[in-house]
Amino acid sequence: MAHTIRPVVNLNGSSKEDLLDKSLEIHRELKQLAQLMRGSIPHPRDYQTGGNYAADRNEAIRRINLVDELAEAYYLDAWTLNEEAGS
Numbered sequence: 001m002a003h004t005i006r007p008v009v010n011l012n013g014s015s016k017e018d019l020l021d022k023s024l025e026i027h028r029e030l031k032q033l034a035q036l037m038r039g040s041i042p043h044p045r046d047y048q049t050g051g052n053y054a055a056d057r058n059e060a061i062r063r064i065n066l067v068d069e070l071a072e073a074y075y076l077d078a079w080t081l082n083e084e085a086g087s
Helices: 016-038 053-084
Strands: none
Touching: 016 053
């Protein structure tokens, strides 16, 4: 992810704390989702009678990596907002 979401905190908008809380909550939820997904990575025993285990496993890992990347983007958004808006 190359771009962070960078709202400008002001009196008419959301508070810094609210923006930080939302970004960090999304980060936590995505990390939990990624962990749940790790528990569903295909296992060779489920391919004893056919299928393409390697391709399916690779796809599952690719999807997990996308969720992890998105989680880290939300964390970076929060960190950037905290730095730019002052502590």
